[in-house]
Amino acid sequence: MKRKASCSCGALSIEADGPPIKVSVCHCMACQRRTGSSFGVAVFFESEATKEAGASSSYKRLGDSGKSLEFHFCPVCGATVFWKPEFRPGLTAIALGCFDxxxxxxxxxAVYEDQRHSWVLLNFTGAGYRD
Known part of the structure; x- marks a missing residue:
């Protein structure tokens, strides 16, 4: 199954072929700042199964692991579409909200639950994904 994700204006997109490795909710402060929301949601795919289209700008930061994360966002509308976490070599994370x-x-x-807002309650089973 092919899935397409794109930014708000459609100038940057990425297509993933096959099932995701996992879908992860992150409550860390960095994801809260990056998304402007209460958490971020990453859909991880094998990098070999993804194909990027359009120009992107990037921002690299160090994670708590001491390894980098490189975020790719649209230079036109600013939406973060995907990122490459050094601590998960060979995987590309795609922002859930960008998928068609x-x-x-x-x-x-869910990770960084110690930084989760007390009013955020999630209920998921995670069926069908592998670690």
């Missing part, structure tokens, strides 16, 4: 079709992209895990 979000069916069957249920989270299988």
């Amino acid at each position: 079709d979000k069916r069957d992209l249920e989270p299988s895990q």
Whole structure:
């Protein structure tokens, strides 16, 4: 199954072929700042199964692991579409909200729950994803 994700204006997109490795909700402060929301949601795919289209700008930061994350966002509308985490070599994370079709992209895990807002309650089973 091929899935397409794109930014708000459509200038930057990425296509993923096959099932995701996992879908992860992140409550860390860096994801809250990056998304402007209460958390971020990453859909991880094998990098070999993804194809990028359009120009992107990037921002690289160090994670708590001491390894970098390189975020790719649209230089026109500013939406973060995908990122490459050094701590997960060979995987590309795609922002859940950027997908055209979000069916069957249920989270299988949540991380940094100690930074989760008390009013955020999530209910997911994670069925069908592998670690």
